[in-house]
Amino acid sequence: MSWESVIGLEVHVQLNTDTKIFCSCKNEFGAEPNTNVCPVCLGFPGVLPVFNKRVLEYAIKVGLALNCKIASYTKFDRKNYFYPDLPKAYQISQYDMPICESGYLEIEVNGALKRIGIKRVHMEEDAGKLIHEKDYSLVDYNRTGVPLLEIVSEPDLRSPDEAYEYLTELKQIVRYLGVSDCDMEKGSLRCDANISVRKKGDTQFGTKTEIKNLNSFKGVRSALEYEIRRQIKLLEAGETVIQETRLWSAERQITIPMRSKEEAHDYRYFPEPDLLPIEVSLDMINNIRKELPEMPRERRHRLVKEYGITDYDANVICLERDFADYFESCAKVCKSPKRCANLMITILSEKLNDLGIDISQLKISPNALAELVDLWEEGKINNLVVKQVLEEMINTGKSAKDIVEEKGLSQVSDEGELERFAKEAIEKNPKVVQDYRSGKKNAVMFLVGQVMKATRGKANPQKVRELLEGLLED
Ligand SMILES: [Zn+2]
Secondary structure, three states: OOEEEEEEEEEEEEOOOOEOOOOOOEOOOOOOOOOOOOOOOOOOOOOOOOOOHHHHHHHHHHHHHOOOEEOOEEOOEEEEOOEOOEOOOEEEEOOOOOOEEEEEEEEEEOOEEEEEEEEEEEEEEOOOEEEEOOOOEEEEHHHOOOEEEEEEEOOOEOOHHHHHHHHHHHHHHHHHHOOOOOOHHHOOEEEEEEEEEEEOOOOOOOOOEEEEEEOOHHHHHHHHHHHHHHHHHHHHOOOOOOOEEEEEEOOOOEEEEEEEOOOHHHHOOEEOOOOOOEEOOHHHHHHHHHHOOOOHHHHHHHHHHHHOOOHHHHHHHOOOHHHHHHHHHHHHHOOOHHHHHHHHHHHHHHHHHHHOOOHHHOOOOHHHHHHHHHHHHOOOOOHHHHHHHHHHHHHHOOOHHHHHHHHOOOOEOOHHHHHHHHHHHHHHOHHHHHHHHOOOHHHHHHHHHHHHHHOOOOEOHHHHHHHHHHHHHO
């Protein structure tokens, strides 16, 4: 029997505003526990929340980028439940009138675009962080009141791979907007997954389970794969899937039951009496729309068209906005955007990785990198030398031209000089020559290697090969 999985994702994104959502405490990751707190976010009796307008702007930004309808009138609600990380015993969230609804995001599935519906995006406050030790638990209230957006997809995803694609695209969009760093390790992006299976062709949904505790995109994919197998096995054995919340154990690579799924009425939602409803003007929405940056998908397409680079290169370059900005600055002034792309996603990325920095911390300007690209493009240096020059540029801050000149790294392309090296290699290696002449054409690569060595890597390997083959055929 053939089965189909139905997946919806709930993603929580922490917004990187300077202060919390309802008080003026700093919103900062990694501070000493319980130092960024005040009576408001600690839930003292009688205190009143004051809404941080920046949160509304960020929510609208995300909503517009996800093609949502932005509410002209929205409000906060209380979601009541008790937990040690929630000192007020309620969370201020949005229930029936979220700020954004009915949007979509496009992902690529087998080379075609697929629209994944966004049901809603709402604003809420984060709870504190519990740290469980062996026989006691600690709580850090620095996180209470950190602004969150909950982004809920429609159950439009049909496979763990699609879920992975969706998360990747969503993260990229939110990062492009600059409203969150979406770092799952720091908890600034968190994801819960709803999943059910049904027979292919059925229109009714099966009973779903919710998976929590997913702490990486790969974890999401593995957990979904596991849960699909588990549900299918149950159904094929004639048993039923129980609607419940399950935890993903990354250690054991299985999901385990956590609790029966709570319903909305368990939370006794009611309108937050301490906050006024919010009217969102068209002006505000239009102003935010004007500020939206180009989204990653459009940018990828534009880079392919404008600079003639490959889809693959454009994908890699557009992963981060800073990186794409840098590429464009460099590509505009250099002689070969293609070579620039190539250099940036291989040698430069490797170097950034080694140094543990990102492109914004690189001390080389796009103009300076363009000079290096041009030297390469014009054949003045070969690819072996490019890396060396780039390293020198990073270490010394000198220009590519100066380094090439000072260190004598110019490619040896003087035919006479190269021929001398080639002849020498042939004379010194009669056995290899014999191999070549008896049909082992690959033997020429050994001789190319000898010439490269003799020129200290400065010859053009392609040229050397042609030259050697010419001499050997004589
Ligand atoms: Zn506070």
